[in-house]
Amino acid sequence: MDNIWQRGPDGDDPLDRIANALRDTGYIVLPAPLPPSLLGSLLRHFRSIDRGRFQAAGIGREQEHQLNQFVRTDEIFWLDKSNPAVAAYLSWAESLRLGLNRRLFLGLFDYECHYARYDRGSYYKKHLDAFKGNTNRIVSTVLYLTPNWQPKDGGELQIYAPDSDTVIEKVAPRFGQMVIFLSEEFPHEVLTSHRPRYSVTGWFRVNNSLGETIDPAR
Numbered sequence: 001m002d003n004i005w006q007r008g009p010d011g012d013d014p015l016d017r018i019a020n021a022l023r024d025t026g027y028i029v030l031p032a033p034l035p036p037s038l039l040g041s042l043l044r045h046f047r048s049i050d051r052g053r054f055q056a057a058g059i060g061r062e063q064e065h066q067l068n069q070f071v072r073t074d075e076i077f078w079l080d081k082s083n084p085a086v087a088a089y090l091s092w093a094e095s096l097r098l099g100l101n102r103r104l105f106l107g108l109f110d111y112e113c114h115y116a117r118y119d120r121g122s123y124y125k126k127h128l129d130a131f132k133g134n135t136n137r138i139v140s141t142v143l144y145l146t147p148n149w150q151p152k153d154g155g156e157l158q159i160y161a162p163d164s165d166t167v168i169e170k171v172a173p174r175f176g177q178m179v180i181f182l183s184e185e186f187p188h189e190v191l192t193s194h195r196p197r198y199s200v201t202g203w204f205r206v207n208n209s210l211g212e213t214i215d216p217a218r
Contacts, residue, residue: 015099018180022139023104027159027181029171034092034143039176041085043145046115046198049077054117057124072124074190076114079200089113089200093141097204106138106206113141113202118155122197124190126160129203130183137183137203144173145198155193159186173197 014033021028054075081087093111101108118124130137142157149155149172159169162185171179173193181188183203190197 015096015103018096019100019103022100022180022182026162026185027169027179029169030178030180031174032176033178034089034176036176038085038088038092039145042089042143042200043147043175043198045083045085046117046145049115053077054115057116071127072190073118073122074124075117075119076201077117078112078114089143093202093204100139100204106204108138108204109136109207111202111204113200116199116201118190118193118197118199120195121192122190123192126158126187126189128184128187136205136207138206139180139204140183141178141180141200141202141204142171143178143200143202144175145200146173146196147175149174149197153193153195153197154191155195155197156191157188158191159188162186173199 014030018028018030054077057072057074057076079086079090081090090111090113093113097108097111100106129140146153146155151172153173155173157169157171157173157179158167159171159179159181160166161168164187169179171177
């Protein structure tokens with residue numbers, strides 16, 4: 001993991017680049033932020049998980065969580081450090097969390113993530129990952145693990161301007177590509193996928209403590 005944050009061709013610091021983009025425009029698309037070896041390990045782990053362990057994705061958190069196949073039809077598998085590849089990815093995410101906190105003073109507390117599987121015909125309609133004042137998700141990330149993606153395969157992520165129906169970015173789910181954006185600001189949707197589409201979706205959160213319970217579970 002010692003080369004995970006290699007400087008760009010102009011000597012620029014990738015953490016500075018990400019922080020500046022979040023400050024200036026609120027999102028950034030990174031073509032290849034992680035080493036190919038780690039991406040390959042994550043893909044192998046994804047494919048090794050028994051399909052029955054994935055669960056239908058829902059909407060909302062905790063008591064408000066509900067299934068709604070009109071809105072989304074993907075399946076998810078929550079991740080932890082038990083797999084070495086996932087542990088390496090979470091270590092990368094931790095370094096990103098610390099870097100963003102140092103540069104933007106966001107107070108990010110931790111990171112949660114899951115694998116997301118979109119089968120042929122699956123989608124996720126336009127939505128926000130967080131609503132201002134009602135959640136602790138601050139920064140969203142999507143890392144794509146779909147090998148050999150082609151434009152005919154669909155499944156792109158459309159990002160909309162805040163409070164608008166104007167599309168400002170269309171991100172291809174190309175293997176190794178990643179998008180990072182402010183959770184409360186940008187409505188987005190996953191267009192219908194015409195082949196299986198794999199990703200790691202995650203959120204950096206602030207701490208919402210309730211009494212003696214630190215940062216209630218998702």
